[in-house]
Amino acid sequence: MNIKKIMTPPVRREDVPAALASLGIAVTAQRIEIGAILLESMQHLSAEQVQARLEADGASASKATVYNTLGLFAKKGLVRELVIDGARVFYDSNPSDHFHFYNVDDGTLFDFPSSPVTLTNLPTPPEGTKLDKVDVIVRVTTK
Amino acid sequence: MNIKKIMTPPVRREDVPAALASLGIAVTAQRIEIGAILLESMQHLSAEQVQARLEADGASASKATVYNTLGLFAKKGLVRELVIDGARVFYDSNPSDHFHFYNVDDGTLFDFPSSPVTLTNLPTPPEGTKLDKVDVIVRVTTK
DNA sequence: GTGGCAGTCTAGACAGAGTCTAAATTGACG
DNA sequence: CGTCAATTTAGACTCTGTCTAGACTGCCAC
Ligand SMILES: [Mn+2]
Ligand SMILES: [Mn+2]
Ligand SMILES: [Zn+2]
Ligand SMILES: [Zn+2]
Numbered sequence: 003m004n005i006k007k008i009m010t011p012p013v014r015r016e017d018v019p020a021a022l023a024s025l026g027i028a029v030t031a032q033r034i035e036i037g038a039i040l041l042e043s044m045q046h047l048s049a050e051q052v053q054a055r056l057e058a059d060g061a062s063a064s065k066a067t068v069y070n071t072l073g074l075f076a077k078k079g080l081v082r083e084l085v086i087d088g089a090r091v092f093y094d095s096n097p098s099d100h101f102h103f104y105n106v107d108d109g110t111l112f113d114f115p116s117s118p119v120t121l122t123n124l125p126t127p128p129e130g131t132k133l134d135k136v137d138v139i140v141r142v143t144t145k
Numbered sequence: 146m147n148i149k150k151i152m153t154p155p156v157r158r159e160d161v162p163a164a165l166a167s168l169g170i171a172v173t174a175q176r177i178e179i180g181a182i183l184l185e186s187m188q189h190l191s192a193e194q195v196q197a198r199l200e201a202d203g204a205s206a207s208k209a210t211v212y213n214t215l216g217l218f219a220k221k222g223l224v225r226e227l228v229i230d231g232a233r234v235f236y237d238s239n240p241s242d243h244f245h246f247y248n249v250d251d252g253t254l255f256d257f258p259s260s261p262v263t264l265t266n267l268p269t270p271p272e273g274t275k276l277d278k279v280d281v282i283v284r285v286t287t288k
Numbered sequence: 289g290t291g292g293c294a295g296t297c298t299a300g301a302c303a304g305a306g307t308c309t310a311a312a313t314t315g316a317c318g
Numbered sequence: 319c320g321t322c323a324a325t326t327t328a329g330a331c332t333c334t335g336t337c338t339a340g341a342c343t344g345c346c347a348c
Contacts, residue, residue: 064327069306088228090305105274115268123262128255131248131285138281142274207298212335233334
């Protein structure tokens with residue numbers, strides 16, 4: 003057996019280097035800091051929020067590094083990029099397939115409760131293409 | 146009977162003023178031009194593409210007017226705002242409820258064929274909120 | 289007809305997210 | 319240690335979209 007156990011938030015800070023390495027991400031001080039922030043719990047953070055938390059933790063990284071690191075994490079599958087509203091991208095540290103509620107009035111973003119939502123009769127992708135991922139965003143307004 | 150027939154693309158240019166008026170949109174020269182472009186067929190256009198078509202048609206409108214008009218059309222339900230990739234917003238003149246394929250490699254955007262896709266077991270919106278709309282985007286890559 | 293006026297349009301300044309570049313730093317390895 | 323490829327950095331830059339303040343339009347009252 004050689005099935006790698008994927009680490010799921012919460013991941014303790016001391017385990018972050020292993021979580022990165024297991025995905026082929028070279029371990030650096032900045033990547034550990036950013037990874038520790040994201041993997042502390044399942045959450046949705048923008049680049050700006052990540053950088054703010056770095057500061058709050060007494061760490062720091064340049065804007066370019068924050069963006070490069072989040073992009074790398076997304077490419078390696080550690081986090082998932084969520085395009086919700088055109089103003090900023092969110093990075094989601096919940097690794098499971100799941101869908102989102104977005105409150106357009108106050109900007110809050112929730113995971114669907116883990117009910118057995120299903121998409122049926124999904125058409126096959128157009129000729130010459132293959133499925134990458136399915137995003138479902140349910141937009142709600144404050145009543 | 147008083148059920149207003151909603152005009153569906155293709156809408157002839159001469160019918161655009163009525164299409165706007167029926168939604169409570171005050172008719173102006175710029176709104177007719179932009180409406181004529183969008184309603185010519187069911188399509189997905191960015192603000193930049195709309196402005197380029199205006200120029201191509203020998204018409205024009207300031208950037209502020211293009212954005213204001215598209216925002217107004219979306220608010221009134223003439224078009225639907227699609228947030229696909231964080232780089233730009235698309236405006237969709239297909240008024241029916243429908244889902245999208247997006248090719249992340251070449252940026253092309255298609256409507257799902259009108260197959261009976263269904264989302265089942267959709268959880269109810271969080272307390273204090275009500276459903277606005279459901280966006281389903283299937284991202285594909287070129288094989 | 290003319291004047292008034294609200295609504296609309298406009299140029300261009302501004303804002304904010306994200307990218308790029310070129311130089312400095314890091315740290316693994318011989 | 320010294321080398322060197324990978325990484326990080328400051329800050330300029332790009333791009334989408336917003337805002338402001340003034341100009342324009344066209345409808346209506348008189
Ligand atoms: Mn934007
Ligand atoms: Mn952007
Ligand atoms: Zn999520
Ligand atoms: Zn569409």
